[in-house]
Amino acid sequence: RFEGGMRVSSKEVVEVAEMVLCASVNKNIASAICGAGGRAIGLSGRDDDLLQCTKQIDPSGYDLEFVGKVEVVNTDLLTSLLDMGLTPVVSPIGCGMGPDHATCYNVNADVAAGRIAGELKANRVLFLTDIAGVLNKQMELLDSLNVDQVKGLIDDETITGGMIPKVTYATDAVKLGVKGAFITDGRVPHALLNEVLGGGGSGLGSGKGGTIVTL
Structure with a gap:
């Protein structure tokens, strides 16, 4: 459970x-x-x-x-x-x-990935999920969030369940020095490849969907 x-x-x-x-x-x-x-x-x-x-x-x-x-x-x-x-x-x-x-x-795999990325000061870390990314209460995609916004969305129960550890450890990773933590839909064909090849050197996402978490 x-x-x-x-x-x-x-x-x-x-x-x-x-x-x-x-x-x-x-x-x-x-x-x-x-x-x-x-x-x-x-x-x-x-x-x-x-x-x-x-x-x-x-x-x-x-x-x-x-x-x-x-x-x-x-x-x-x-x-x-x-x-x-x-x-x-x-x-x-x-x-x-x-x-x-x-x-x-x-x-938790997201915990491990976020902590490893943070300790290595990686440019970015990617988390795959089974929805488009972080959604608001109207089920609309939030394409970018900062650490303070994430906390507010958890407090008001916009972010719940299994998304809580994902965004929590995404924020922990960026606090440790990762430039951007990207949460995207792993059901999309080549989602990981699209982000790796399309995100450039900024660590701020590929613009192909999903949510990027930064400081």
Whole structure:
């Protein structure tokens, strides 16, 4: 079940998520990149302590069980791979910290993507969803938002459910130094490619739909 847009994850759920995400899904994506002429390597967030987590505390008091809050990103590992010309494909499964190191945490994929992008000071980060982007109460697309506007839309319940973590971690990413966080409809053919190729160097979106979040 979901609480506050986050999936409640028992130990058994995390074990299944790790098996699926870190094995077939992760390796299939890395293989597809290689098959298209690129170079990629599949990683779990537990590899070399890539995503170090503590237990995520829900502000409403729900026990999310083994959902992780990313505290530290091993950017040395990622930059080393990037310097070698390899694209890291990271499964959002994290490890604990200190005496909790052996604990396996399920990390929201948008949380992981936003935090990794922020720590790497990426030009932009892209989040795919199953709607056009962030919508107002009239179900109209909001094509650009700043951090303060996002907070207001959450407070007045324009943004609800699973969109809350997306925009929250989009704003966290831009606060960490990402120029623009783009939320767009993953159902649109070539949505990711359109943004990567059409967004230019500004990090402010391609103009082909979706919502760009900036400072």
